[in-house]
Amino acid sequence: MKKYWQSIEEYKDILKSESHPEPDPKREPLPEFSVEGLSEEEKSGNHSRRDFLKMLGFTVGYAALANSCEMPVRKAIPYLHQPEEIVPGIANYYASTFFDGHDYNSILVKTREGRPIKIEGNELSSITRGGTQARVQASVLSLYDIARLQSPLKDNSTSSWEVIDREVPAQLEKLAAEGKKIVLLSTTVISPSTRSVINEFIEKYPTTAWVVYDTASASAMLTANEANFGVKAIPSYRFDNADLIVGFNADFQGNWLSPVEFTKQYVKGRDLLHGQETMSKHIQYESYLSLTGSNADYRVSIKPSEEGIILLNLHNEIAKSSGAATYKVAASPVEIKSLAKELLKNKGKSLVVSGTNDPGIQTTVNAINYLLGNYGQTIDLNTPSFLRQGTDNEMEKLVDEMHKGQVGALLFYNVNPLYDYPDADKFLAGMKKTELTVSFSDRLDETASKVGYVCPDNHYLESWNDAEPKKNYFSMVQPAIQKIFDTRQVQGTLLTWTGSDPDFLEYMQRYWETNIFPMQESTVSFIKFWNKSVHDGVFEIPAGPVEQPEFKTVGLKAASNGSSGKLELVLYEKIAIGTGKHANNPWLQELPDTITTATWDNYVCVPPKYAEEHELQDEDVVSINGSVELPVLIQPGQASGTIAIAVGYGRTSAGKVGDGIGKNVFHLMDKKNGLRKFGGTFVRLEKTEKTYPLARTQVHHTMEHRAIVRETTLTEFLKNPKSGNEMHANVAKQNLTLYSIPEFDGYHWGMAVNLNACIGCANCVISCQAENNVAVIGKEEVKNRRIMHWMRIDRYYSEDADNPEVTRIPVMCQHCDNAPCENVCPVAATPHSNEGLNQMAYNRCIGTRYCMNNCPYKVRRFNWYEYTDNPEFPYNFDNEQEKLVLNPDVTVRSRGVVEKCSLCVQRIQEKKLEAKREGRPLREGEIKMACQQSCPGNAIIFGDMNDPDSEISKVLENPRTYQLLEQIHTLPSVNYITKIRNKDPNEKHRNYEGYMGYYSDYYKDGDEVHE
């Protein structure tokens, strides 16, 4: 580049700069970075003490701040010696048996890392056939109950087994030597080995008497069968063989004897999904609306005092036609001629059962069944059921003896008479005259808190045991966990006191080897036989064909107790709480009653007419006989002239959850002739000024003519399988959309609920709660309509308010392929999976709750509070022990997020991984939802809708299948199958007919619709 210069000086400068100048020795070398703006100290690098302190302060402060934000360290300690069978993350299942003196279920216990977390039904059992009850599902939580005793007690203070094993046998020996009576008071014991242990105990202490006391007693059945057939036993029933089932106050699907077994049979007899074209007809005569009554085709409301009269009239009517003897009786208050005719038509294919604890009624029922030739067909006395063995007057005798001071020692095994014996005060007075009192209760219950020694029994999930619910049907109880506390199995305790080897497992093996092993011939090695029995959980020897047994006629008479005008009380057991044994189980307390949808309370069910006449409203408090005050619940279907109250409430010493919930009404039981009857006490009802709130999960009870539960009658169904569901095809035809219907390449999960098989037992609700870590929120929050259950059973009434028809529909997330919840979430926290599942990303959810509003099924649940570790919610999420029941595969949700049914995505994933590992495709039926697995009605079907051979795909083709609210085009993956009643079509109109507006066309058959 040329350089122009203007003067000589400039020219010289240019020349100078072009030639490289010598470095100036005086100039400092350039620093490596700019020092501009730095202070002298900083430039020199000399830091003052002050700077040092500043820096120190900052560093320490920063470090402290940064560290304080860190999450607390939680240590996961690996196994020192890893058990061979435990693989972390993989569940183990152990076959076992639940029997608490009331319910028998053969089960599988799911354990994770050595702790039981879930109960499943055992499909190998021919009795419960894979079904369970809500109470059984909930029993796994009781294992971790913090109310359980952690060591033996002496005089209500902690003691040790050494002390007890020294003192109790000594006293027993002394009493036996003195000839004083020792009484073992227990519920029914169905374990053959335990019975053998007890017999050894009796041998050792010969003054011992064994009294069996059942809270829900079947004493009258035992005595009636003894009188008629010479067998003091309860027969086995075959509801599946009956074409006509007539129930009299027998809640055989809910609480009576063996509800799971009966439900499995009942549903089999009414299954129209698998080709069968007949279904049994069920007529129920009852005083309160029971679960069973709500499923009946016809239901007749009767007073307890009328039952005997009606049955005897029925007997006479049947006897007349077969020429048997008739007996004098007052005229029947209800028409029974047509029933008699129908029963006679179904000779040998009918079944009459009564749940009333009255020998007169039971002998009449026996006579009716005998006349109808039902023995050997639907009733089997050769395979008696052992589920109830208590005779009531033995208990009465015992109480009298105690009162007279004749009893020296009382041992309580699995009974709590101070809570559930009607005359608890008298019992307590007698107990005080008893020298030695011992309870084997697992908690300090009402009775155990008044005894000298408490020797806590193991939980059944920590125990070895066996069971024989029916003759020659054995099942195993095996521990799924080491015992958690310093408890000991009753059998071990008794063996210790007998002076034998206390190892009950060995005892049991010996017993099986000598008594049960020889009953079979297929296995020659006992070890093999034992292992197989333990593995299967059951060992059954099916009985051969049965014949009508010999019948001894006894004179029949029906007590006419001149009840006119008096109010009769019916006590009943709820599906969840039963007799109150498991009252401390928060899952059960919060389970909405299947009829009233109330939680956390008992109440007086009052017929609507009575309420109207006496100006009673829901939640008004009434006083019964001046002794108990309870709120009123106006209950459609309650027989006029009666009221009903659930037992099992008002525990005072059950634990933190169950104490003080509801009122104890056992003292109102009818106790005539030494028989404890649930129904029939005359009571006075007085209105008080008080009110008491009830927490119900449903407050509107009609379908408002909406086609939610679609139903039809058998006749109509046989004519046209579409019947009741005509609108499904019309909706499909008229559903227009601009968007393409979503397609899924791989799996497309779907579910179907067979409304004809669902009886509403709510087993699924608890099963879901256990599987998915659903929180319990307490009465106040349930009342605020915030229950967390992922699955609920909606119940609707129709027709007559005095005797309504009941329809039910279990509702869970419908996993809509066109889900309204998904597109309204601002943060995309609820997306759709490529397998058709509607998912919830809890971490992403910010809780705007728009999804909840936009869900037409209202299945989304919000965490209104922090439910874990919150003392405001002291149920089962507030302590480390009870949290052990949590399923580690399912996230526990925190405050402020929405949750809902995930279609057990963890179960889907588990089986998919298993199949992948084994390099095979998933098998149909391999994945079972928690609600589906143990459903006693087999009402839930799950599978891949993309697999044309799967059961769900076949169901989708069925003309009975529809989707809930299908007209709003949400495209649900959950389907429903119409309910069918075996009813005269003329007597029945579908309650969604007369549906207003445009959609009324939908009810017509396809061709009639104008488009």
Place this chain on the structure above:
Amino acid sequence: MYNIDIRGVLVKGNKTCAQVSDDILRPLEAKSPPMWWYFAIFITLMMIGLGLWGIYVTIDTGIGTWGVNNNVAWGFGIINFVWWIGIGHAGTAFSIFLLILRQKWRSSINRAAEAMTVVAVICAGMFPMLHMGRIWDAIFVFPYWNTRGPLWVNFNSPLFWDVVAISTYLMASAVFWYVGMIPDFALIRERATSRIKKSVYGFLSFGWVGTAKGWLRFETASLLLGGLAAPLVIAVHSIVSMDFATSIVPGWHTTIFPPYFVIGAIFSGFGMVLTLMIIVRKVFKYEDYVTRSHLDAIARILVFISLIMGTAYTTELFVAWYSGGDYEMFTFMKNRVTGEYTFAFWTMITCNAFIPQLFWFKKIRSSILLVFIISIFINIGMWFERYVIVVTSLSKDFLPAMWASYSATFVEVSIFIGTLGIFALGILLFFRYIPMIAISEIKGILKPTSILKNDDHGKN
């Protein structure tokens, strides 16, 4: 041109420009505000304290402290949100639409209305936040670049657009309001005697000196901002209405919602302006600026909007019947017109569609007390409109088994009271520190709309 003989005088009392400045700046230049002002501030602070307590309880304990439930998942929070947003419409609607329609009478009211907008939108904006289950994760609603793979907000959700619309609207209306105040700030600066006041207002006035060039740019900026804000007024409430209209809930799922909500918002905004201006002209003695003819003009507008509201309500009912949708029919006929929520529905109809019809009568329009009372009814009616929409639809929707009712808890009410306090406090502070009537604009219309002392052509 504005015809005084027909429309009446807009600035009474033959004011000169200097008098206008004196009158309007009197509350600002007073040595200390009157006693009632301190008392009112005290009351609002109490209300805010109560609201803060409610907010604390909500954030600390959870939404469970509210009355909402699994079936009626929205309640007071959303009702109040929509109500405040509606009120927040008045300012911008006043400024923009009346500007476009060349309504000179807007000048004495628009500043107060715009101030009201800003506070009301702030009040409104609090509710969607508080209403979240996890407010600490509220940032999730913003579409920010993240490390979570392809996880973005859901652009389909009206709630996301709500966030966008409200924040934009708040920003735009605040800027619009502020820019309009610049010449007035400069005026205060010039008149200020204390140094602090001088420097603060000097800073706020951006060195405004009132040159012709300055005025030119000011006008252009106002126009541009006005042009930006005008569609926002429509957009914000349309989007708020989408919160309901895009759902499938009976009673929400209607296409009439966007226009109906916008009109409703303007209606409630005008109602609130009326309430506020009647109080303000009284206590600050602005009767000469907010004259009866101003109130008359607002009342005339309200009678017109009320007719639109009535039409909208009738249309909803008609469409519910005409569509034949069972659930719609139920919601409208059995849960609003009749049923559990009859009171709320008929309060809404009476207050919004019937009572404002009284404005047809000149006698009623000219009675300040009656106008004030009716404006209160409109505020109540519009609150009930939101209540009817949110609660009745949710309480009884598709499955009767899940029907539930809703009642607010004390916590919810206290938060509402708290926002009323914030609103009142904001207004009180504005009146003390900001000229509540646009002085420059009043001066601009002084000549053509009033009778001036030295006016020679006015009487010709």
